[in-house]
Amino acid sequence: MNRCILCQSIIVSPLLFADLFFMVKNEEYLCSICRLSFRKIDKNCCPSCQKSGSSELCSDCMLWQERGHPICHTALYQYEKNMADYFVRYKLWGDYQLRFAFSKEVKENLRKWRGYTVVPIPVSDHRYQERGFNQVEGFLEAAGITYYPLLKKAEVEHQIGKGRRERLEMEQVFELKQSLKVSKGVLLVDDVYTTGATLAQAKKIIYENVSQNVFTFSIAR
Numbered sequence: 001m002n003r004c005i006l007c008q009s010i011i012v013s014p015l016l017f018a019d020l021f022f023m024v025k026n027e028e029y030l031c032s033i034c035r036l037s038f039r040k041i042d043k044n045c046c047p048s049c050q051k052s053g054s055s056e057l058c059s060d061c062m063l064w065q066e067r068g069h070p071i072c073h074t075a076l077y078q079y080e081k082n083m084a085d086y087f088v089r090y091k092l093w094g095d096y097q098l099r100f101a102f103s104k105e106v107k108e109n110l111r112k113w114r115g116y117t118v119v120p121i122p123v124s125d126h127r128y129q130e131r132g133f134n135q136v137e138g139f140l141e142a143a144g145i146t147y148y149p150l151l152k153k154a155e156v157e158h159q160i161g162k163g164r165r166e167r168l169e170m171e172q173v174f175e176l177k178q179s180l181k182v183s184k185g186v187l188l189v190d191d192v193y194t195t196g197a198t199l200a201q202a203k204k205i206i207y208e209n210v211s212q213n214v215f216t217f218s219i220a221r
C-alpha cells in the first residue's frame with residue numbers, strides 16, 4: 001500500500017494483471033488529486049523555452065538568441081502556486097523524500113536523450129551544507145538516471161532583488177571539475193527554469209569545453 005508523499009492519502013491504483021505477473025514495482029508516489037494539481041506545460045508556449053501564454057518566441061529567448069546562445073529547453077510542468085509550494089517543502093524544508101514526486105515523468109522524458117551525458121546543475125557548497133542534498137541530483141537519482149556531476153558552482157550573491165536584465169547578464173558562475181569526453185552530447189538538468197540565465201551559463205561552458213550538442217531540461221518552467 002503506497003501513500004502519497006505530499007498529502008499522505010492512500011494511493012488507489014488499478015493493479016494490472018501484467019504488473020502482478022512481472023512483479024513490476026509500483027512507481028506511483030502521488031495520489032491522483034496531488035498529481036492533477038500540477039499543471040503540465042501549456043501547448044501554447046514559447047518554442048524555445050516553453051514559457052506558457054504565447055506560441056511566439058518570448059523576449060528572453062530573443063535576447064539569448066541575439067547574444068548567440070539560442071535556447072532549446074524542455075520542461076515538464078508550469079511553475080505556478082502548487083509547484084512553488086512543492087519546491088518550498090522539497091528545497092527549503094529539506095523533505096528529501098519528495099524527490100520521488102516526478103520520478104516517473106523524468107524517467108519517461110529523459111528517454112529522448114538516450115546516449116547523452118546527463119549533467120545536473122550544481123548547488124553551491126554553502127547551499128549543499130545547509131540543505132544536505134542537491135535537489136537536481138535527487139530528482140535524477142529517484143528516476144534511476146545515471147548522471148555526471150561535471151559542474152561546480154562558485155558562491156555568488158543570491159538572485160533575489162536583482163532585475164531580470166541584470167540576472168540575464170550575470171558573469172559565468174560555473175567551472176568544470178575536470179575534462180570529459182562525451183559520445184553523443186550533453187543534457188543539462190535543472191529544477192526550475194526562470195530567466196534561463198543559470199542554464200545559459202552552464203550551456204556556454206559545456207559548449208566551449210565539452211560538446212557543441214547541448215540540450216537543457218527542467219522539472220518546472
Ligand SMILES: [Zn+2]
Nearest residue numbers: 004007031034
Ligand atoms: Zn496526494
Ligand SMILES: [Zn+2]
Nearest residue numbers: 046049058061
Ligand atoms: Zn522563450
